[in-house]
Amino acid sequence: MAREFRQATPADAPAVRRIFSHEPSAERLGLADGDPRRAARLQELFGRVIAGKAPLSRTIVAAEGSEVVGFMQAGGEGGASLANAWGVLRIFGPRGIRGFLRRERARSRVHMAAPAGTYHIAELHVDANRRNQGIGAALLAETGRIARAQAFALMSLTTTTTNPARHLYERSGFEVIETRTDPEYQAITGIDGRVLMVKRLE
Numbered sequence: 509m510a511r512e513f514r515q516a517t518p519a520d521a522p523a524v525r526r527i528f529s530h531e532p533s534a535e536r537l538g539l540a541d542g543d544p545r546r547a548a549r550l551q552e553l554f555g556r557v558i559a560g561k562a563p564l565s566r567t568i569v570a571a572e573g574s575e576v577v578g579f580m581q582a583g584g585e586g587g588a589s590l591a592n593a594w595g596v597l598r599i600f601g602p603r604g605i606r607g608f609l610r611r612e613r614a615r616s617r618v619h620m621a622a623p624a625g626t627y628h629i630a631e632l633h634v635d636a637n638r639r640n641q642g643i644g645a646a647l648l649a650e651t652g653r654i655a656r657a658q659a660f661a662l663m664s665l666t667t668t669t670t671n672p673a674r675h676l677y678e679r680s681g682f683e684v685i686e687t688r689t690d691p692e693y694q695a696i697t698g699i700d701g702r703v704l705m706v707k708r709l710e
Contacts, residue, residue, distance in 0.1 A: 511643075513650045516567035516579065521559040523576035524567065529555035530636045535668060538697030539611050546599055553595040558631055566630075568654065570647055578634040578643045580651050582627060614692040618701040619666075626664040626706065627655035632673075644673065648680045656709050663707045669700045682707045 516524065532540070532547035536554075540547035557563070563581055570578040600608045622628035629651060634643045655663050665682065667674060669689075682705040689701030 511570060511572050513568055513570055516564045516569045520569050520576055521564060524559040524579055525555040527579060527633050527635050528558060534699055535697050539615060541607060549599045553592055557592055568650060570643055577638045578647055580629060580647045581631040583630050611696050614690055614696055617690045618688040618693050620686060620688060620704040622664050626662040627660040629665040644676050645680060652709060661709055663709060666702055666704050668702050677705055
């Protein structure tokens with residue numbers, strides 16, 4: 509079946525949430541203090557955030573027929589809001605919120621903002637049942653086309669040091685330009701830190 513790339517619409521929100529929320533990342537599990545149930549709820553909470561109206565306006569989906577098989581979201585990475593702060597409180601409760609905030613501070617120490625003047629990829633995800641089929645590489649290629657059309661000379665993204673997708677990014681021309689590590693973040697997540705990767709567009 510032919511694959512197409514198109515601007516996300518509100519009708520794609522459930523698919524975006526499903527793909528994003530399929531499995532909590534190691535980082536999300538660490539933020540949940542190793543509790544898989546809370547990690548899943550945290551992943552669902554942020555899935556609702558990135559599938560909101562404004563983020564969807566910055567999202568490209570890969571679709572095969574009526575099925576969304578992956579998506580790329582550009583722009584700034586999700587920040588705090590009153591809505592997700594309330595959601596976090598509901599997940600961890602008044603007693604657990606202090607521990608969450610301590611873990612979140614450790615995560616913030618390895619966070620890196622997008623360099624000025626780059627087309628920044630905030631999220632790139634492929635349906636768990638469709639991985640290793642070239643969808644991620646095709647999404648990156650389409651993102652490069654969009655960035656060039658908007659006269660960007662550079663694309664950027666951040667990811668964890670242990671993310672297997674780093675190999676895909678490197679094959680697609682991204683290079684690590686900065687690495688941040690933190691011992692508390694490593695203790696919480698089992699991950700050394702995060703990297704900022706940049707690709708120069710020809």
